[in-house]
Amino acid sequence: MNKIGIIGGIGPESTIEYYRLLIKTFRERLNTNQYPEILIQSVDMTEMLNYVFTNQLDELVAFLKSKIKILEKSNVDYIALASNTPHLVFDKLAESVNTKMISIVEETSNAIKTTGIKKVGLLGTKSTMSKGFYQKSGEKNGIKIVIPNEENQNYIHEKYMGELVFNKIVPETKKQLIRIINELQVNENIEGIVLGGTELPLILEQEDFDKLKVFNTTKIHVNAILNKMLN
Template identity: 40%
Template structure:
């Protein structure tokens, strides 16, 4: 059984969700409630991540994340993950700076979309995730179309993620507005699926809320993580 090293705190709410989901999925896969995986969590400061990205300091962000992964590596982790979407903007740079393999939430999300055979896909997340290409690239490179909301809606979503969801606040009015944005994307772009490209978005979106599949990036990532833990 392999030992996971997880970068958490990005934000705290989703870190808790990751931990609980990994335990639940592991016990389900092993068929034992008395079985638990061994894992390490290094909690970092999500606001530092936002500040670095806001100031276009991607190299500094890569160094910050790589230092955390290297600490997990020294503590005995066999592989690592970053429990958030936005920091994956420098995923490749981080992987080059460390020795243990890392599992990309972006690549796993693409694989899920491919398996579902959906070709026109909406993407929601922080403004950094929506306005940059790091999440879109594997989809576009393989002939899929990926759409984001307009600039005004992007700003609204980002603000609510940072000021509400990252704080553990679920506001019904915010949910209504998010669903309006999603429905508008369905109407305008005929999207066949929606990527919840921020690990806090499942606090707002529930499977029954939309008539199209939702790609919950936490669930997708966790499934691959547990596969890696239990791999021979």
């Protein structure tokens, strides 16, 4: 069984969900009462996001690389970043470390492709929505990824960083997020929605939508991590 290392704490609430889902899915897949061994290096989210939101991308790579080196000293076989936002520099980071990495973006694009869906919406932090790394991955798989307008992006980002990161679930916020997604469905004819923030599944789920396919990036990433672990 391969050893998995996870860069967590970005944010803490979704890292808890990663840990819970990894254990639950591991036990279900193997029909066992045992538990997987997982190494989690929890980082300072505030410092990391400062590099992201001030566009200090070289500093972001250096910061994440230094944390990955800690996991590499434990001889992990694969590493995953338990967050969508830092995948902004995933390619450059993956080239600079010695251990294979599991991309939440690539795994999500692959998951969309298997459904045959060709056009989806994307929600997440402002950087995740606007920096194009999801769109680039989607294009490789023949998938068009669209995002809300500037006003709605700002609203999503504000609620994400001010509420969801702290697992603060506000009914009005959920109502507005569903409104934004429904507007994308009407205006862009999307067939699915990517919850491109690992805290978004705390407030949105498949049951909130009748026709749209919801892509929960946390669950997709967890399944990919377990595939590598059990390979």
